[in-house]
Amino acid sequence: MGWIWWVLILFWTGGFAWFADTVRTAMRNRHQRKMELMEAKRSERLAVEAAHRPPEPVCGCTHHLSKHDKAGRCHERVEVPTAWDENKKPLRFEPGQCNCQQYVGPQPLSQVYADELTDLA
Ligand SMILES: [Zn+2]
Numbered sequence: 856m857g858w859i860w861w862v863l864i865l866f867w868t869g870g871f872a873w874f875a876d877t878v879r880t881a882m883r884n885r886h887q888r889k890m891e892l893m894e895a896k897r898s899e900r901l902a903v904e905a906a907h908r909p910p911e912p913v914c915g916c917t918h919h920l921s922k923h924d925k926a927g928r929c930h931e932r933v934e935v936p937t938a939w940d941e942n943k944k945p946l947r948f949e950p951g952q953c954n955c956q957q958y959v960g961p962q963p964l965s966q967v968y969a970d971e972l973t974d975l976a
């Protein structure tokens with residue numbers, strides 16, 4: 856067997872490896888594109904769902920609407936710091952009431968409708 860055969864075999868195996876590699880890369884890219892497409896579709900659906908869901912009725916004081924009375928005052932119990940260390944980090948707390956004066960969060964849909972009906976009457 857002359858040296859030309861060795862050269863041919865080298866070329867052939869090298870070429871085959873290159874070919875296999877190219878096919879593998881192409882498959883991987885296609886798989887990745889498919890995954891990206893699925894991911895995009897999923898986040899799109901999540902965004903649509905989020906847009907249709909009414910917002911959580913949570914006040915600016917971070918407490919739920921149900922913690923506020925008719926006048927808008929918040930009745931949630933909170934921990935009021937009574938002592939601080941030199942870094943202004945609270946050391947001691949005592950129970951107190953949230954000093955929120957008015958609920959400022961989104962109104963639940965049912966309540967908005969009820970209000971409109973009572974306005975008409
Ligand atoms: Zn509150």
Ligand SMILES: [Zn+2]
Pocket residue numbers: 914915916917918923929955956957958959
């Ligand atoms: Zn509040």
